Amino acid sequence: MFSKVRLEKKQTLLTYNFTKKGSDSLYEYLYKCIKNDILHGTIQIGEKLPSKRTFAKNLGISVITVENAYEQLMAEGFIYSIPKRGFYVSDLKDIDFSEKAVQKDHLILTGGTTSYLADFTSNQTDSQIFPFTIWARTMREILNENQTQLMINPPCGGVMELRESIANYLHDFRGMIIKPEQIIIGAGTEYLYGLLIQLLGNDKIYGVENPGYPKIARIYDSMKISYKIIDIDEDGVPINSLEQEHVDIIHLSPSHHFPTGIVTPVSRRYELLGWACKNENRYIIEDDYDSELRLSGKPIPTLQSIDVSDKIIYMNTFTKTLSSTVRISYMVLPNALTERFYERLSFYSCTVSNFEQYALARFMESGSFEKHINRLRNYYQHKRDAILSIFRQNPLGKYITIREEEAGVHFLIHIRTKKSEEEIISNAKSNGIKLAPLSKYNMKEQKQQQFNNTYVINYSSIDLSQLDKIAAALYKIIL
Known part of the structure; x- marks a missing residue:
């Protein structure tokens, strides 16, 4: 690790000639210049670097360029920041220069905020669209009327009022006939995936769509689960690929595939259901993460709503419809898996607070969610x-x-x-x-x-x- 030192030295005025940057982007060239000066002692240990805004003005470049260069230097340990004080050069005595640099794709801007003109990778919800007034009123009502319930630990699957609200919503808007007991509430789909793997077994072969959501594969990797990468075609996951790879559990987003946007047609959906029925260990995880946001045409029916063999595990989240910071997700288990869940995993506590669950239930019951x-x-x-x-x-x-x-x-x-x-x-x-x-x-x-x-x-x-x-x-x- 790099050492941090607190030496209050005079801030150096740095200047660089960008006409020599070659094929490098501005921020890459600036990063290399500062790094080189640090390594050669031109900028010394503990020395304070110019503020991003001042540096950008002096060099005639954007603040974003300086910010990206500083973030790369921080990721590699050459500099560090002190809140409200600025950026300083680290003590380099413990550096192992053979270490691989942190990949730029993994860098996170300081403080979790961004100063990009446009960040097309962000799923952050615009604050002006969140119903703050109604949500605040709902929370006040819950705090005034449900004080006893708020202090009682919820069942392992979540507060029954919320599960009933979700069941009613899925019936009215997604054509799904389910019992509240089949619904399991959790703080994010990642947590629910952990439960599912324990429920289905780590001896199964799981399938991941390609291209697809990388976090699914990372979850399987972290839990030492065997999985196969299944290339999708223009209709989604091909059945012959599932058979060839001996997949037991396949994760799908048939109503709106991420990231390609493909919608799986009805013919392929019935083929998938037929595949699942051929073996008692086969299940389909249907990720319906943004089904409510279809902007034209009729909503696409869920796989679960046309499944007569109890082979679909339906998953959804409120992060797309409420806010990316609302970590409330749920899954709907087939009847056989519901019984198995309560037999084997009911010792788990629900990971979403009562306050949020009761508030969301009231929000849905009142028609505010619709x-x-x-x-x-x-x-x-x-x-x-x-x-x-x-x-x-x-x-x-x-x-x-x-x-x-x-x-x-x-x-x-x-x-x-x-x-x-x-x-x-x-x-x-x-x-x-x-x-x-x-x-x-x-x-x-x-x-x-x-x-x-x-x-x-x-x-x-x-x-x-x-x-x-x-x-x-x-x-x-x-x-």
């Missing part, structure tokens, strides 16, 4: 339409193809350019745009090329007032 969903759809549809309109009207429109924009809060954009994906991402970052390539979600090296220069555009946190600047910046980046 009204919020309708408002949310209108809000995101307006946002999506505004973004697509600007992108297509701008000179940028000649170089892009937009796909899968009808559901959820993300779409795909393919850029026709001679630049490499690495160049696009690096140049975008230097210009205040954060992009996530579709290839990032690919788990097989040999299929990398087919995803080249296609990007997953999550627009939930984009500031519409900055759209002209964003489009102009993207156009500059790809030329």
Whole structure:
């Protein structure tokens, strides 16, 4: 580890010539210059670096460029920060220079905030869309009326009032006929996956969609579970791949696949149900994470609603419909697994507080959740339409193809350019745009090329007032 020292030395005025940066992006070149000066003693141990804003002004570059350079230096231990004081050079005596540098993709901006002009990788909910007034009133009602219940530990599956509200909601809006006892509440889908693996067994072979949500594979890795990466086609997961790989449990997002946006057609859905019925150990985990946010057309029926063999484990979350910071998720277990859950895992305590569960139950029972969903759809549809309109009207429109924009809060954009994906991402970052390539979600090296220069555009946190600047910046980046 690098040592931190507190030497109050005079701050050095640093200046660098960016005409010599070559193929490096601005922030990469600045990072290398500062690192080189630290290693050669030009900038000494304990010395304070210029503030980001002052440094950017002196060099004639953006604050974001300086911020990214500092974050890379901090990630590698060359500098450290002191809250409200600034950035200082670390004591390098314990450095092992053979250590691999931290990958830039894993860097997190200090304080969890971002100063990007547009962060298309963020799923953060815009604060103006959250129903703060109604939620605050609901919380006050719960605190006044449910004081006794709030102090009683909930059942392992969660507060019954919330499970009943969810069951009613799923019946009315998703056509699912279930009992509240089948619903298990948890603080995030990651926690629920841990329960599922214990319930289904670690001797099973799990299937992961490719491209897909990387965290699923990481959960399986962390729990030493055997899994197979299943390439999807234009209709989703092919049945022959499941058979060839001897998969027992397959994770799917059939109503709106992440990240491709594919909707699995009815014919493939029945094929999947037929596959699951062939063996008593087979189950399908249906991840319906943003089904409420289909912006056009009728809602897609769930697999669970057409399953007559009790083979679907349905999962959903409130992080998309309420806020990315609301860690309330749930799963609906088939009847046989419900009995097994209570027999084997009922010793687990519910990981969501009573306060939140009772408040959410009241929020749903009062009709406020339904009204919020309708408002949310209108809000995101307006946002999506505004973004697509600007992108297509701008000179940028000649170089892009937009796909899968009808559901959820993300779409795909393919850029026709001679630049490499690495160049696009690096140049975008230097210009205040954060992009996530579709290839990032690919788990097989040999299929990398087919995803080249296609990007997953999550627009939930984009500031519409900055759209002209964003489009102009993207156009500059790809030329």
